[in-house]
Amino acid sequence: MRSRPRVPSRCSPVFMPPPSPARCRSAPRSIPTRRSRRCSSRSRRSSRPRRTRPPEVTMGGRIVVEAGDYMGETPVWSPKEQALYWVNCEREPSLRRWNPADGEVKTWPMPERCGGVAMRETGDPIVILASGVFDFDLSSGTLTPYAPSPYAPHVQLHESFIDRKGRLWLGSVDGKVGEDGDIWPGGGGFARLDGRQLTVMIPHMSITNMLAFSPNGDTMYFCDSLRRTIWAADMDPEKGAILGMRHFVQLSPEVCGDGACVDTEGGYWVAIFGGGEIRRYLPDGTLDHVEKLPFSQPTKPCFGGPDLKTIYVTSTQTEVPGFDRWGPNGVVYAFEPGITGIAEEYFAG
Numbered sequence: 001m002r003s004r005p006r007v008p009s010r011c012s013p014v015f016m017p018p019p020s021p022a023r024c025r026s027a028p029r030s031i032p033t034r035r036s037r038r039c040s041s042r043s044r045r046s047s048r049p050r051r052t053r054p055p056e057v058t059m060g061g062r063i064v065v066e067a068g069d070y071m072g073e074t075p076v077w078s079p080k081e082q083a084l085y086w087v088n089c090e091r092e093p094s095l096r097r098w099n100p101a102d103g104e105v106k107t108w109p110m111p112e113r114c115g116g117v118a119m120r121e122t123g124d125p126i127v128i129l130a131s132g133v134f135d136f137d138l139s140s141g142t143l144t145p146y147a148p149s150p151y152a153p154h155v156q157l158h159e160s161f162i163d164r165k166g167r168l169w170l171g172s173v174d175g176k177v178g179e180d181g182d183i184w185p186g187g188g189g190f191a192r193l194d195g196r197q198l199t200v201m202i203p204h205m206s207i208t209n210m211l212a213f214s215p216n217g218d219t220m221y222f223c224d225s226l227r228r229t230i231w232a233a234d235m236d237p238e239k240g241a242i243l244g245m246r247h248f249v250q251l252s253p254e255v256c257g258d259g260a261c262v263d264t265e266g267g268y269w270v271a272i273f274g275g276g277e278i279r280r281y282l283p284d285g286t287l288d289h290v291e292k293l294p295f296s297q298p299t300k301p302c303f304g305g306p307d308l309k310t311i312y313v314t315s316t317q318t319e320v321p322g323f324d325r326w327g328p329n330g331v332v333y334a335f336e337p338g339i340t341g342i343a344e345e346y347f348a349g
Contacts, residue, residue: 059292061335065098065105069330072314074116074159076344077304084304086314087114095127108141116160118168121346128170130156150198155188159209164217166348167240168193171208192240201242210270212260215342221268225256249285259300263341271298274323291335295327303341310334
């Protein structure tokens with residue numbers, strides 16, 4: 001087993017997430033905020049009156065893979081293979097691939113917690129393990145270190161997304177217990193891969209999720225699941241720089257936000273853990289559509305299929321205190337939302 005990478009002595013965060021209007025019990029006590037003028041002006045623009053019509057509610061999907069995942073996560077559609085990749089994070093961590101044409105499911109075991117996968121236009125993918133980013137040889141199953149984690153060993157890399165310029169962004173999960181018994185002290189964050197080094201861009205987060213980019217790349221959406229708050233960050237898509245942040249959506253205490261994706265019209269589709277839903281929010285934060293699922297714990301949606309008109313959803317069997325678990329969790333699900341999505345970009349590294 002590989003040794004843990006050396007943890008940098010300091011990180012240089014660009015922004016701190018703003019405080020949540022309704023903090024979860026186990027969230028950190030306080031979070032400093034630093035906003036730019038651009039952020040403030042965009043916040044004023046986004047405060048225009050929203051539509052008041054109720055969201056459309058539908059239910060019409062199907063289970064496509066009886067995966068049996070303990071924690072299925074980070075689905076990614078491969079356009080060149082016309083296949084769906086995803087990971088089972090824990091309890092037999094693995095990379096998985098499903099071919100809709102023949103129904104074959106291929107599984108590659110991983111040596112430690114597996115948090116994500118990203119495609120390359122040519123060559124094999126990269127996988128995100130707890131301790132870092134690795135090149136992965138699909139034929140031999142060989143892992144080659146690419147970039148070590150920038151965090152302490154108790155923080156595990158988790159969830160990945162490629163921005164519109166091919167840069168890899170990673171979230172994390174902090175599993176350390178605080179001195180006051182707070183089980184999520186917020187030692188993780190979001191990091192950007194620069195060359196072969198991960199740079200922490202947003203620190204002091206606990207369970208990072210809902211990472212996605214607008215169609216033109218000028219907005220990054222994300223959340224810390226325990227705060228139930230979704231933020232929108234104004235981006236310089238050419239440089240991958242964060243220019244400012246604003247509050248986007250506040251979720252109710254009885255659910256948590258998990259993974260997300262976007263469509264060609266800028267709609268932001270999010271998995272509602274504990275609520276058994278995939279929701280679509282408009283760029284102004286209006287709830288536009290709710291897709292009801294036959295299970296309670298979806299983890300992340302992604303667009304796929306030949307025309308990118310199908311949403312695939314992974315799910316988890318994890319037992320979480322305070323959440324009622326129902327339905328066939330651990331499956332891969334699919335539905336047609338009636339709108340075209342955007343395939344995740346290829347990793348440029």
